[in-house]
Amino acid sequence: MYNNGMRSLRKYCYIAFVSAALLPWNATAVNHEALTARLFVQNKNTNAVERMLVQTLQSIKEGRLQQALDYVDQLLTISPNFALAHLIHGDLLSAKARILNNFGDANAADSTRIQDFKEEAEIRIRNYFDRNRGLTQPNMLVELSEKQSHVLFVDTARSRLYVYEKGEGDVLRYVADYYVTIGKNGIGKKDQGDKRTPIGVYFASRKLNRPLPDLYGDAAYPLNYPNEIDSYERKTGSGIWIHGTPRDTYSRPPRASDGCVVLSNPDMQALQAILQVGNTPVVIGVNFQWVTPESLRQQTRTKADLKSAIEDWRKDWAAQNTAAYLSHYTNDFFYAEGDLSKWASYKRQIQANKPKVSVHLSDVSMFTYPNANRPMVVVDFEQEYTSAALRNVMKKRQYWVQENGEWKILYEGSA
Structure with a gap:
């Protein structure tokens, strides 16, 4: 029974890794342990939560149950409100007792929610290993003013926010990147209440100081949507912010907001020094191409x-x-x-x-x-x-x- 359950979990993790075009994995772990360790070292800038998540899934794929449980236990110690980690933890424990046919079978009552978790896991895996492909910066004309030190790029297709700072000679230097949630209905905001994230160049103002509902987490920074082009094209709506998550939620699915760009509260705290300056440029696009x-x-x-x-x-x-x-x-x-x-x-x-x-x-x-x-x-x-x-x-x-x-x-x- 245990072996059948583990085979199902390993099959899902294998599919997740391969579908993300990560590496030419084969069915054995022996040939990849050194390479996996090297990749984790190369990705040392990734926050510990995401790194442990990928390590957990990698261990499952390689059939190392106890190591996977150790990783996910550490992950939940750091972020006890990380729902995706709880789901994986439940699957690992349930695989010992019964056959699991798919990711999230231990909690299969809500199929929509399970699908959200699967999408989040796949996106996090893909972006984690993207760093090993020599990514530099988006292939876009960018020049920061004397008063601007950073620019944020939000790639909605990757559910990722990339942070760059101004280096010598106006060259952009990569600083960090973070998982984000975008609108429930995707991108291309046009109308009030359409639950889509706008595409364009925006500027984030300083943190809102008024009391906000728990939905917005530790901080919220308004974007200037609609901008001049949006208004000319008669796009409506307002209240597009960069904000955090509720206290009981570490992260939300890739598409779950009302149009805002949502980060985990720890990631919002990491961005606070950059955003609190005000007038921070935020470029929101789709499938950024990387500069050559x-x-x-x-x-x-x-x-x-x-x-x-x-x-x-x-x-x-x-x-x-x-x-x-x-x-x-x-x-x-x-x-x-x-x-x-x-x-x-x-x-x-x-x-x-x-x-x-x-x-x-x-x-x-x-x-x-x-x-x-x-x-x-x-x-x-x-x-x-x-x-x-x-x-x-x-x-x-x-x-x-x-x-x-x-x-x-x-x-x-x-x-």
């Missing part, structure tokens, strides 16, 4: 082209060359008060007498807008405008898009 030497060279060229376009726009504005200045805007340009026609009329009026002005830009940041239907980059900067009658300093945001190989402005407004 060639794509990095291409991104460098693209960034140089965009910077050149921004500088030409600044110069044409400072020179009060209205025709050249307006040529930097797309035909479908929009701003808070209207479209290109209204913008052009306003600019022609105030530039008619060609007053002497100066325009200075500083603290520039750039972020590729993920999964857009055309190349798009969100550009923020501090703008100082000076004329004989006015001196104005403001934070400005522009969305630049590529049209026929040229960078043009789709949106402009205060940030």
